[in-house]
Amino acid sequence: MKGQRIIVTDPTLRDGSHACSHRITVEQIRRYATAAEAARVDFLEVGHGNGLGASSLQVGLSLVPEEEMLRSARACLKETGLSVHVMPGFATVKREIARALDIGVDLFRVGAHCTEADLTQRHIGAVRNSGKEAWGILMMTHMASKDVLLEESKKMQSYGAQGIVLMDSAGAAVPDDVRQKIGLLADKLEVPVGFHAHNNLGLSIANSLAALEVGARIVDGTARGFGAGAGNAPLELLVAVMQRQGYSARADLYKVLDAAELAAQLFAENLPVSNADTIVSGLAGVFSGFAKPVQRAAKQLGVDSRDIFFELGRRKVVGGQEDLILEVANELARRQPSAQPPTPSA
Numbered sequence: 001m002k003g004q005r006i007i008v009t010d011p012t013l014r015d016g017s018h019a020c021s022h023r024i025t026v027e028q029i030r031r032y033a034t035a036a037e038a039a040r041v042d043f044l045e046v047g048h049g050n051g052l053g054a055s056s057l058q059v060g061l062s063l064v065p066e067e068e069m070l071r072s073a074r075a076c077l078k079e080t081g082l083s084v085h086v087m088p089g090f091a092t093v094k095r096e097i098a099r100a101l102d103i104g105v106d107l108f109r110v111g112a113h114c115t116e117a118d119l120t121q122r123h124i125g126a127v128r129n130s131g132k133e134a135w136g137i138l139m140m141t142h143m144a145s146k147d148v149l150l151e152e153s154k155k156m157q158s159y160g161a162q163g164i165v166l167m168d169s170a171g172a173a174v175p176d177d178v179r180q181k182i183g184l185l186a187d188k189l190e191v192p193v194g195f196h197a198h199n200n201l202g203l204s205i206a207n208s209l210a211a212l213e214v215g216a217r218i219v220d221g222t223a224r225g226f227g228a229g230a231g232n233a234p235l236e237l238l239v240a241v242m243q244r245q246g247y248s249a250r251a252d253l254y255k256v257l258d259a260a261e262l263a264a265q266l267f268a269e270n271l272p273v274s275n276a277d278t279i280v281s282g283l284a285g286v287f288s289g290f291a292k293p294v295q296r297a298a299k300q301l302g303v304d305s306r307d308i309f310f311e312l313g314r315r316k317v318v319g320g321q322e323d324l325i326l327e328v329a330n331e332l333a334r335r336q337p338s339a340q341p342p343t344p345s346a
Contacts, residue, residue, distance in 0.1 A: 005248045007163075007192065007218045009109075010036055010235055011045035011227070013073065014085055018049035018289040020270040022060040022084050025170065028073050028266045029064075032078035032223070035259035040233075040252045043083040043201025046073040049289055051085035051111070051226065052096040052317065059289075059322055068095070068194060070103045081106035085137070088112065088119045091322055095178040101130050110156075111137030113318055114144040117152040121159045124206035128160040135218075136161035136195075140173040140318055142285050144319055146181045150218040153185055153193075163218055168207060169289075169319070171200025171229055171282040175210035186215025188277045194218025199225055200282030202274060205241060212247060223256075223263035224271050231272030235306035236260035280306045284313030293322055297329035307332050 006069035013032060015288065017024055037046045046069055048054040055062040064071070074082050082105050091097060097108065108127040110120045120136060127134035136156025141149060166181060168326045176197065185193045195211035196202035197220070208219050225231030239256045242249055264271065274279070275290055286294075286309050288341045294312075298305035311328045 002248070004217055005250065006212065006242065007194070008235075008239065008249050008251045009045060009083060009087070009194070009218060010041040010045045011083075011196075011220055011306045012036070012222040012235070013213045014045040014047045015049060015222055015227035015232055016267065017062070018292070019046070019226055019231070019272055020267065021292055022048055023053065023063040024069070026064055026068060030076055030232055031265060032259070032266060033073040035255070037077050037080045038252070039255035039259045040250050041080055041256070042250055043081040044073060044077060045083040045085060045228050046070055047084050047108070050090060051087045052100060054090040054093035056086065058319075067099060070100060070105065073233055074104050083107040083109060086110045086123055088123050090194070091123070093123060095124065097126055097320045101132065105132070105137065107133045109135045109137045110161070110168055111167070112191050114138045114141045114149060114152060116290060117155040120156060121125065124156065124159040124161050130239045133162055134160060135163035137165050137167060139167045139197075140169045140285075140287065141166045141181065142168060142177065143316065146184045149181055150188055151182055153189055157189055157191055160189060163194060165194035165196055165218055165220070167196040168198055168318045169287050170203070170279070171198030171288055172285040173197075173207050174201070174203060175206050178207045178210040179214050182211040182216050183214035192217040194220070196220040198228065198229040198282075198288045199232065199272070199274070200278045201290060202230075204231075205237055208233045208238055209241060209245065209254070209304045212242070212286045223260045223268070226267050226271060227288070229272065229291050230274045230278035234260070269284060270292040271306075277305050277309065284309045286317065287319045289319060290322070290325060292339055293325050297325050301329045301333040303329055303336065
């Protein structure tokens with residue numbers, strides 16, 4: 001669909017929250033939001049890594065109150081829309097969505113596990129009734145077949161979603177998977193289809209291009225890949241390759257490159273890298289946002305973090321089940337042979 005303009009959504013200030021344990025500051029929000037406005041991305045997504053209302057002991061407390069985060073970004077954006085991620089398990093219509101509407105959020109991306117679209121009906125309906133834009137987000141999409149994803153997407157479309165985005169939340173997809181799933185949705189749905197990549201297997205750009213090749217009209221990317229696990233598709237690379245391949249987008253390449261340089265300064269201590277844990281997370285199909293809590297549990301209990309990831313994958317654990325990380329780590333610790341005292345020397 002090279003003739004149609006591609007919508008570029010930048011969740012640097014939301015997915016990146018996972019990478020820094022939700023410690024993004026107001027100053028970082030203001031400076032990066034100003035750069036994103038200059039870069040002409042279509043939407044900038046802001047908030048806790050798990051979305052509206054998610055700041056908690058279970059999944060991590062945000063450094064800055066949600067309302068302050070959104071107001072700080074809103075003040076810096078004029079042409080670029082302000083977006084939020086919404087998960088019904090965390091956000092309520094009467095509190096979090098109502099507050100976001102008052103602040104002036106433009107786009108609500110309402111997400112659910114890839115087989116649980118039913119949970120989004122009330123939230124999507126409330127946003128649409130308010131006159132704002134709502135998209136349906138299906139997460140952990142490696143865990144469902146293309147036919148199941150189509151069925152769930154049709155539900156979201158029927159609830160009023162104006163776009164559907166598949167998230168490769170575990171960074172587990174390969175290009176053929178993406179082509180089959182995105183291609184089917186782009187062919188059968190009446191609304192634009194998008195793709196949100198993670199780089200755990202080093203395929204975020206390849207997978208995003210595969211999505212575009214079969215009809216995706218929405219792509220996500222973060223500056224320097226700042227996001228959970230091994231990060232997202234690096235926005236600067238994504239926009240550059242899209243330009244090389246002839247895709248039309250509002251984003252300004254030079255300004256996107258500038259935003260990436262700024263992100264490298266602002267988030268230097270937490271920029272994602274590929275390592276043993278992120279690779280195994282992708283292979284195991286485990287939510288990228290589990291990287292830091294898995295590492296903490298492994299260190300605390302003296303077990304191999306890779307074993308934790310594979311066991312979580314075997315159990316098909318998903319976001320919101322963070323309590324199982326410590327449970328798995330404890331079980332692995334109990335299975336380890338007890339350390340034997342050294343043999344006395346003769």
